[in-house]
Amino acid sequence: GAGVSQSPSNKVTEKGKDVELRCDPISGHTALYWYRQRLGQGLEFLIYFQGNSAPDKSGLPSDRFSAERTGESVSTLTIQRTQQEDSAVYLCASSQREMSQETQYFGPGTRLLVL
Amino acid sequence: AQSVTQLGSHVSVSEGALVLLRCNYSSSVPPYLFWYVQYPNQGLQLLLKYTSAATLVKGINGFEAEFKKSETSFHLTKPSAHMSDAAEYFCAVRRNSGNTPLVFGKGTRLSVIA
Numbered sequence: 683g684a685g686v687s688q689s690p691s692n693k694v695t696e697k698g699k700d701v702e703l704r705c706d707p708i709s710g711h712t713a714l715y716w717y718r719q720r721l722g723q724g725l726e727f728l729i730y731f732q733g734n735s736a737p738d739k740s741g742l743p744s745d746r747f748s749a750e751r752t753g754e755s756v757s758t759l760t761i762q763r764t765q766q767e768d769s770a771v772y773l774c775a776s777s778q779r780e781m782s783q784e785t786q787y788f789g790p791g792t793r794l795l796v797l
Numbered sequence: 798a799q800s801v802t803q804l805g806s807h808v809s810v811s812e813g814a815l816v817l818l819r820c821n822y823s824s825s826v827p828p829y830l831f832w833y834v835q836y837p838n839q840g841l842q843l844l845l846k847y848t849s850a851a852t853l854v855k856g857i858n859g860f861e862a863e864f865k866k867s868e869t870s871f872h873l874t875k876p877s878a879h880m881s882d883a884a885e886y887f888c889a890v891r892r893n894s895g896n897t898p899l900v901f902g903k904g905t906r907l908s909v910i911a
Contacts, residue, residue, distance in 0.1 A: 686840065715899075722806075724887060725841075727898035741898065773840060782891045783829050783848040786899060788840035 684708075686789035688774050694795045695764055703759040703792045707776030714757050715786060716749060719771040728772075731757060732780045764796045799824045799890045803902035811910050816860075816875040818905050820888035823869065830871040831889040831899070832862055841887065847871060858882070883909045 687706045695701050707714050716728040727741040731751040742748070746765075751757040761768055771793050775786040804819040822828055829848050833841040845856025852864040858881075862873045871888060888902045 717901075722903070724801075724901035724903040725889075725899075727900070730898065738898065775841075782897070783846070785831075785843050785846065788833075788842070790838070790840045 686774055686776055686787055688772075688789040688792050690792060691790065692793045692795075694797065696797055697766060698763055700760065700762045701764055701794065703761075703772050703774075703794070705757045705759070705774030705776075705789060707755065707757070707774070708787055709755075711776035711778050711787075712754060713777045713780035713784070713786075714751060715775040715777075716757070716759050717773045717775065718743075719773055719791070721770075725773065728759070730780070761794075764794075766796050769794055769796045799828060799892060799897070799900045801888050801890050801900055801902035803886075803888050803905050805905055806903065807906045807908065809908040809910060810878045812880055813877050816873070816878045816882065816907065818873040818886050818888075818907065820862075820871045820873065820902060821869055822871060822888070822890045824890055824892065826892055829891045830862075830864060831891070832856065832860070832871075832873050833887045833889065833901075835885040835887065835904075837884075844873070844886075878907075878909045880909050880911065883907055 689704045714731040717725040746762045749759045771791040773791045775788045777784040777786045800823045802821045831846045832844040835841045845854045847864045855861045885904045887904045889899045
């Protein structure tokens, strides 16, 4: 596709339920990033992938959060036993390579609301 | 560690007036610096980036930013605001080596008044 896509665009769930968020990066981009954007806050780094490996998981807020990437393409961010503080916009980005000066291209995000 | 401070969570300018959005960074090593724009219900879009070439960087939509090492600043400017510039703007910093995450500021919402 032309850009990064994410699904669903909106997700409302009940506290305690698990959710899966999907990211389709730009074709050929080897690096993929997940960020969280809480209301009125900047973007908070969660995790990044180089190929299918995740060298840096330092941003995951708790062990309820996990992510995987397959085929050096699609990535899934899973939040188990959701809490109200997980409510946020989850943004995915990809870049052609994992280098500091590379531009990251962002998807439109998934808005998660935990009731 | 790197950090970014954006002064002013909300800036309001008149159409045709100068736009100035402030960004100061903290980095123990030479940084790469980025400005992203986020329109309502859309993802972030890169406006411009500094990667240690020219200190004055020109971006899309008439925006530019100047890297000033002595002031640890990377302010975003546009000579004449347009209604379509109304959006959220984020400054971000990253180390110029190693695999470290992009660190974002909290953002500045720009309103343009007709």
